[in-house]
Amino acid sequence: MVFALLKYGFSRRYPERDEIPRTPDLQSHYDVVIIGGGGHGASLAYHLAKHHGITNVAILEKGYLGGGNTARNTTVIRSNYTDQRSIRFYAKALRLYESLANELDYNMMYSRRGQLTLSHSDGVSRSLRLRADAGVFCGEANEIVDRQQIRSLVPSLNLDIKGMPILCGLWHPSAAIARHDAVVWGYAIRACERGVELHQRTEVLGMELSGNRVTRLRTNRGDVSAGTVVQCVAGYSSVVAKMAGLKLPIRSYPLQAMVTHPVKPFLDPMVSSTALHCYVSQSARGELVIGGGSDPYELYNTRSTLELKESLAASALEMFPFIGELKILRQWAGITDMTPDYSPIMGQGPLSNYWLDAGWGTWGFKATPASGFFLAKAISENRIPDEIRPFQLSRFHSFDLVNEMGATAASH
């Protein structure tokens, strides 16, 4: 064991990982083509193959598997939303996550931490109370905690932030984090074992329509036809939808985050403050993960800005004043597909064989198992399950929005 490890470590040629298959030749037709090889695309492919026997499926990914927002998110998994329709959906996702390592036989370092959301004003305290009660009503664990309880949950937290002392908090004990890459790898590996084809570096460039169907997709590796097409492209939702002639209620903004160098574990729960526009958690490696600042204008560019790094650092320092000596180790951005009500868009658009999985904005990692679960069911039965019915594109025409702005404003 020790010898093998040393040999591996000193060897110049590391053995190639063969769990994720090499990109095969592109065939001319698939029953289902999934555009976008992030967590959502991989989860959908897995669920189609595992539960519905649909295996003639191709995932087309323009870059590499999971290199989009899946690789860039801060992995907060929680169900403490406001609207019952969302709570029930995200609760399903949380349950699926809890057993995912078993289901996929793949370690995704799922770690239940609990999430503490802070209030510094009466208005926010009322909205946290609403979220606590709505959650409890739906059977999810949520409670309001006072300063004393906050002190025992997070002893290192500064309760007396100047000008905005912490009044109370929303405690959500089942919230968790997971290794983001492992989630998409696990789904992709198990999907490919069942016959799904993963095509990396395969970009969809255009579409041909006939009547209200998409008949062909044009890619940089040739054309392909499909019975059903699903787009799971996060920040590029509007760009890809436009190829199918669709206009979406989505605006793309970069979301920025960063991590510090690793330190000894001191922070078990995730701590979040909407007023400070900041949340902090400590990864298994000991790095402090600090997120998430949305850029103030629409952009398809993943550059980082000093302004947002400064404001994130300033807010994190208010909560944990002793971290001032830590250095920023990495910083990055992802393009988030923001909807007006901070809820996703799932279901069939106006075209008969074209499905949408979009509008995941700053909150879609936690949904990865559930979006795939329900969309696979919807596609195989050609019928929208009740759990995702409220999230269809048509809600914008009936003005029946699912407002989650309050539960999502701290961007996770």
Add this chain to the structure above:
Amino acid sequence: MKLMTCPLNGPRNITEFQCHGEVHRQPEPSGASDHEWAEYVWMSNNTAGVVREWWCHTPTNFWFLAERNTVTDEILATFPVPADGPSGEAS
């Protein structure tokens, strides 16, 4: 720090400005169908490329138009709202 040139105040830090979205035409409220109105209220081109947008320099509350590339993050031009004539609405 990123600079934007305000047609009234000259080059200023971009944090002094607010973006108010792409210039687009409001349908006649009394004549528009519910569908048209919903499209106007919610849908967005969300263009990856050059867009024409409303911006405001908040300290002086001066509103103007800007052309910007949303892929390269370059501000191409800023100009006051033309006194007459179209302001370049995208559909």
